[in-house]
Amino acid sequence: MSTRERRRPSSETSRAVDRSAGELVTLAARRMEEHLGWYRDLPAAERSQVGLVAHAGIAQFIEWFRGDEDSSPSAISIFANAPQELTRTVSLRQTLDLVRTVVGVVESHVETLASPGDEQLLRESVxxxxREIAFAAAEVYAGAAEARGAWDARLEALVVDAVLRGEADESMQSRASALGWGDVAHVTFVVGTTPLVNGGAAAAVDTLRRAVRHERVEALAIVQRSRLIAILGGTEDPLAVVSAVAHCFGDGPIVIGPTVPHLFAAGRSARAALSGLSAAAAWPAAPRIVESQALLPERALAGDVPAQRRLIDQVHRPLTRSGQLALLTTAETYLEAGRSLEATARALFIHPNTVRYRLGRIDDLTGFDLTTPRDAWAARIALVLGRLAAAPRMTRLSTTGPLEETSKPAPTTS
Known part of the structure; x- marks a missing residue:
């Protein structure tokens, strides 16, 4: 008898296996109920779907066993009745547990199902x-993961684009919720240049996502032109996270926007970070990882109106409040005198220690230390912007007379 003939089951074994289908399905369901906790915890509808998969698996084995065993069993018929959403509920590991359970049921009945001499054949067939179904299940889950990954990437790009455009509408909320970002707090916008890596933009984004996940932080990431953009969620120390993943960005500055309460307020963080990235070139000594707040002077000079207002609110407005005239005069004089204590004291007819005291008060009031070059420069810009904002606006230049103010009505002609 040839090898091919010896591998074929007897007709008695084939009929016995065929007749046992209902009993095997019942026993498989009972064993799943007894040994698989995740199966017991499933809602009724999903338990029914898993049961259909187990039933289809046994039916497929019987058909394959009595047919041509040289062909590979098909996973299509096993998973055909299961909705795609089942791969979200039941993991690949749980699916393999399901396969082991069904196989164990069949194995436990080998002695009663196989005719004498067919026991080893039936056992090897099981x-x-x-093995083939386990590989087929892995292929099904890989395909589902690939499709889900492509869809999630599309949703991610739409959410980040909505943040960039400041469109926190219902569609953005729905997409963010689908990505699991509905309740994510402490959101920070980060932007830098895209690195030159094999695989292009997709590889750069994947590398950044993996690095951020390693820091146990949520992240949405896309590449927009030459910029690599990330929205971090769930961290109150974005500077530490960005420092840990800085190698994922290309050369040049990485700008961190202010942290906002949730994703739907991230537009403010995005505008500040993007403005900072555009203005960072004006500060050659800037650190590679820099917060947008530290770039307020450069952003203001570049025409960023929110940055101008922020500087005015931080420096000019506190110093022009009632009772702060001495501090304002000291700040202006100190900056005009080239940050010289003695020159300032002489100009104001006060002691240098008084100047030191007032500079300390200015630091406490504004957060700017005028004794340091950068803070002094930023404060000087803030005071200039404040004076410009407070001055009357000039509307036009007359060729025969002085500038006309907007507060004066234009002369009428008859």
Whole structure:
């Protein structure tokens, strides 16, 4: 008898296996109920779907066993009745547990199902079938993960684009919720240049996502032109996170926007970070990782109106409040005198220690230390912007007379 003939089951074994289908399905369901906790915890509808998969698996084995065993069993018929959403509920590991359970049921009945001499053949057939189905299940889950990943990437790009455009509408909320960002707090916008890596933009984004996940932080990431953009969620120390993943960005500055309460307020963080990235070139000594707040002077000079207002609110407005005239005069004089204590004291007819005291008060009031070059420069810009904002606006230049103010009505002609 040839090898091919010896591998074929007897007709008695084939009929016995065929007749046992209902009993095997019942026993498989009972064993899943007894040994698989995740199966017991499933809602009724999803338990029914898992049961259909187990039933289809046994039916597929019987058909394959009595047919041509040289062909590979098909996973299509097993998973055909299961909705795609089942791969979200039941993991690949749980699916393999399901396969082991069904195989164990069939194996436990080998002695009663196989005719004398067919026991080893039936046992080997069960093992081969379980191996093939396990690989087929992995392929199904890989395909589902790939499709889900492509869809999630599309949603991610739409959410980040909505943040960039400041469109926190219902569609953005729905997409963010689908990505699991509905309740994410402490959101920070980060932008830098895209690195030159094999695989292009997709590889750069994947590398950044993996690095951020390693820091146990949520992240949305896309590449927009030459910029690599990330929205971090769930961290109150974005500077530490960005420092840990800075190698994922290209050369040049990485700008961190202010942290906002949730994703739907991230537009403010995005505008500040993007403005900072555009203005960072004006500060050659800037650190590679820099917060947008530290770039307020450069952003203001570049025409960023929110940055101008922020500087005015931080420096000019506190110093022009009632009772702060001495501090304002000291700040202006100190900056005009080239940050010289003695020159300032002489100009104001006060002691240098008084100047030191007032500079300390200015630091406490504004957060700017005028004794340091950068803070002094930023404060000087803030005071200039404040004076410009407070001055009357000039509307036009007359060729025969002085500038006309907007507060004066234009002369009428008859």
């Amino acid at each position: 093992l081969r079938f379980s």
